[in-house]
Amino acid sequence: MLKTLTDLPLRLARYVGRRIQEDDAQAQAEAAAREAANQTTVVKDTIPDHELADIPAEQLAMSADELQGCKGPYLDVRAAELYKGGHLPGAIHMPLVEVMIRLAELPPQGLLVCYDDTGDNGLKAALFLRRRGFDEVKFLDGGLAGWTDAGGPLEQG
Numbered sequence: 001m002l003k004t005l006t007d008l009p010l011r012l013a014r015y016v017g018r019r020i021q022e023d024d025a026q027a028q029a030e031a032a033a034r035e036a037a038n039q040t041t042v043v044k045d046t047i048p049d050h051e052l053a054d055i056p057a058e059q060l061a062m063s064a065d066e067l068q069g070c071k072g073p074y075l076d077v078r079a080a081e082l083y084k085g086g087h088l089p090g091a092i093h094m095p096l097v098e099v100m101i102r103l104a105e106l107p108p109q110g111l112l113v114c115y116d117d118t119g120d121n122g123l124k125a126a127l128f129l130r131r132r133g134f135d136e137v138k139f140l141d142g143g144l145a146g147w148t149d150a151g152g153p154l155e156q157g
Contacts, residue, residue: 067113072088074140
């Protein structure tokens with residue numbers, strides 16, 4: 001039985017070495033794909049609870065009707081595929097997993113409305129931003145579903 005590639009004839013050793021590299025590359029690509037797929041399912045748990053402001057959700061909630069007269073900016077915290085499928089006009093896209101590291105990209109003053117599909121992650125983003133000094137942050141109660149139910153327009157792309 002062979003103990004190392006050096007025990008093989010040179011031609012065969014090169015072939016076996018290439019096969020090992022190809023298998024390793026394929027395994028790494030598959031692992032990266034699995035990790036990317038899992039990221040969309042664990043989005044809710046990306047901001048630890050101790051990083052959230054201790055404020056009742058009712059104080060940060062904004063209904064779809066209230067939002068109709070608001071000019072934004074809006075922060076869409078959903079995954080990229082969902083954002084491309086339709087979002088509030090002029091929304092800033094920043095998945096929840098990135099909010100903690102991309103704070104500097106957000107407008108420091110004025111009203112900022114966070115949203116997702118149902119309101120859960122929008123609330124989480126709003127509580128996190130409130131703890132980080134964004135005083136006029138709200139979340140869209142009912143999320144994008146509530147917005148479209150109320151007849152709110154969507155932008156594609």
